[in-house]
Every structure is written in C-alpha cells, then in structure tokens.
Amino acid sequence: MCDMGSSSTDERRTNTREQIRAVALELFSERGYDKTSLREIAERLGVTKAAVYYHYRTKEEILSSLFDEHLAGMDAIVEWGQAQPPGPDRRREILQRYSALLAGPTDEAPQLTRFLQESQTSIKELATGAGMRERFQQLSALLVEPDAELVEQLRGRLALVALHYGAFALDEIPGTRLERRDAALQVALELGLH
Amino acid sequence: MCDMGSSSTDERRTNTREQIRAVALELFSERGYDKTSLREIAERLGVTKAAVYYHYRTKEEILSSLFDEHLAGMDAIVEWGQAQPPGPDRRREILQRYSALLAGPTDEAPQLTRFLQESQTSIKELATGAGMRERFQQLSALLVEPDAELVEQLRGRLALVALHYGAFALDEIPGTRLERRDAALQVALELGLH
C-alpha cells in the first residue's frame, strides 16, 4: 500500500491514478458501475482509454480500489469483535463501530457507502463483491449466537442493513446526515440488542 | 394481456415470446441483468438475436415484462391501503399482504423477488426501476404517519426491506422457505407496529 520507496522526488507526480479513482467514484455512484464506460472516465480527465488501462488493468480493478479501504475497515471491526467475549456489549459496540465506518473518515465515505449499497447486484460476482459479502457474513456472525433462531438471525442482519440504509436511503426524508445516522444506529441497536 | 383475439387457431402457437420471458428470468437472476446478453437468451432458444428483437423492442422491455405482474400486485395493495383508515390494523394488513405477494402466486415469484431485490441498482434508472421505487414509497407512506419521527420512517421502510430480505437472503441459514417467510413477517411486524 505504501509506495514511497524508490524515489526521492516527492514533488507533484502525475497523479492520474488517483484522479481516475476520484472520477470513477463519482461516475459509478451517479450512473452505476455497468453504465459507466472507461471512455467517459478517460475523457473527463483529458486522456485516452488506454491511459486508464495503463493505471488499472481492468475496469473491475478500479472498482476494487474504491472498496479496499472500506474492506480494511470491516476487517478491523471483525478482528476486534472476534477478540471480545460474546454478549450485548459486543453487539452494541460492533454496530457503533460499523456506523462510524460508514460515516467516515473521509468525505468520500458516504458517497462510497451509497454506491456500495446500491451496487450489491452489479458487483455480486466480482471478486470485490465476494469480499464484501464475506465481511458482511462475519459481522453478522458477531451479532447473533450461532445457534440462534431464524428470527434472531434475521434481526442481526437487518441491523447491519439498517445502518447502510440510514446512510443513504433517507434522502427523501428531512434531516441532516448526522440525524439520519443517529436514527439508523438507534434502529440497528433495537434490532441487534432486541 | 389475453391475446386470443384474431385467430381461431388455439393450438400450440410458437410461444417464443413467453419462452424468452422464462429464459430471461432465469439468466437475469443467475448472472444479473447487465451481464446477460441477448445472444445468450437467443441461443438457449435456438434463435438469433434479431428474433428476440421481434418480440421485444429492447432488452429493457424484457425486464419490464418480468416486473409488470409484481407492480400490479403492489398497486393493488396500495389501492386497498389508501381506502383504509390509518392505524395499526392497516399497517399489519399491508405487511401481511406484501409478504403474500412476495411469496406467490406463481412458482416464479420467489425467483423474481430475489432478482428484484438484488437488482435495485442496475434497474435504478430504468423506467421499471422508477416504477418499483414509486410503489415502495407509496407502501412506506401507508406504514408511517406523514409527520412521524425520522426513526419511525426508517422502521417503516425497514419493515418492507425485512420482507424482501427474508424472501431470499437467508439461504445460508437453515429453514424452509415458509419458515423464512414467517420469520421475515414477524420481524417486519415488530418494525412496522413498534
């Protein structure tokens, strides 16, 4: 991840790679992954498709790079959770941490969360999608006892869905982003701590 | 819908149109809408792409035709709900009816529901997607008072999500489809009647 080895020239590199990332996030979340073409991304940056292809081997690799941070964040929560004793305290803390992850730390995060939630489908079979689902499973497992009733299992998963949902899907409802986040966390806790 | 007008030949028509529908549902739910090509659909039926285009003007029209029944079902529930006085009874009945809609009446329904839920994204900007969201909004409006708190709004929407989720997303959890449906309805009622 840290790529600060080979050179002393810390001065302004041609940060095309990062620009591609930014433009891709914008277009992907606006129009969806499938409907965004590499040409559009390239044109907006004043380069050609092939230039994009130089920085990322495939279109999917651009997608993956967008989610890497988020996946790492989920991993951190899972790791922490697995080291804790099961119980209501752990469940509450998991949900709070996940809510925080969805909210930040960068300005990009909410946009990314929105795209992530809305893209469940199109990225489903992609390697990235598999990674997301795997983490989602792991988080769910930390929220319910392994032998819990079906209803309990569903409540646990819906608690996570509530956090996702509150992060983006309440646009039509008045309220600041912070208020929506708090509301989502409240409902998630109701479901998770039942 | 009934196309039995112009001819007396009631005997086996070349029901290519319906075959396309069936194959499309299968492939769309397996691989997703965007990743399914018209050539695949055509090949599985032993015809060419152009033959498919004779029966459906666009790829999206195939999609729409899949959802038409479901949309009509949602309309029926909305219409019934709007004629009822607001209150817990209406909320409970709405959720029960929507649960029933997702479960049946045809064998196709669960598969369609699954596809529908997972495709939120890719069909988002399509006319079909707009129709779905509109009905979802209408159903949500019947589940919460217009001036309710943010948390209430979220609970109402999540109640619907719970039904969707229970219809398909609990594959990894033991239990029959009926058990999952009941569990989903129970959680939906908890959320909707709070």
Added chain:
DNA sequence: GTCTATACTGCGATAGAC
C-alpha cells in the same frame, strides 16, 4: 514511467431479405 494509436471481440440495436 506515462501515454497515444490502433485493433480485436462482443454488445445492443436496426434494416431489409425471405
């Protein structure tokens, strides 16, 4: 190391022959 030019295959869609 970064990019352009170019070409390949497959896509959704259309026109017109049979």
Added chain:
DNA sequence: GTCTATCGCAGTATAGAC
C-alpha cells in the same frame, strides 16, 4: 416470424512514441 448483415460503442490488449 425469423433470418443475415451491419452499425456504433463497450472492455480489452498490444506496440511504440516520448
């Protein structure tokens, strides 16, 4: 009602300019 032929654009890939 179904076909062949063709279109423009998609993602991918390579060769080579700077």
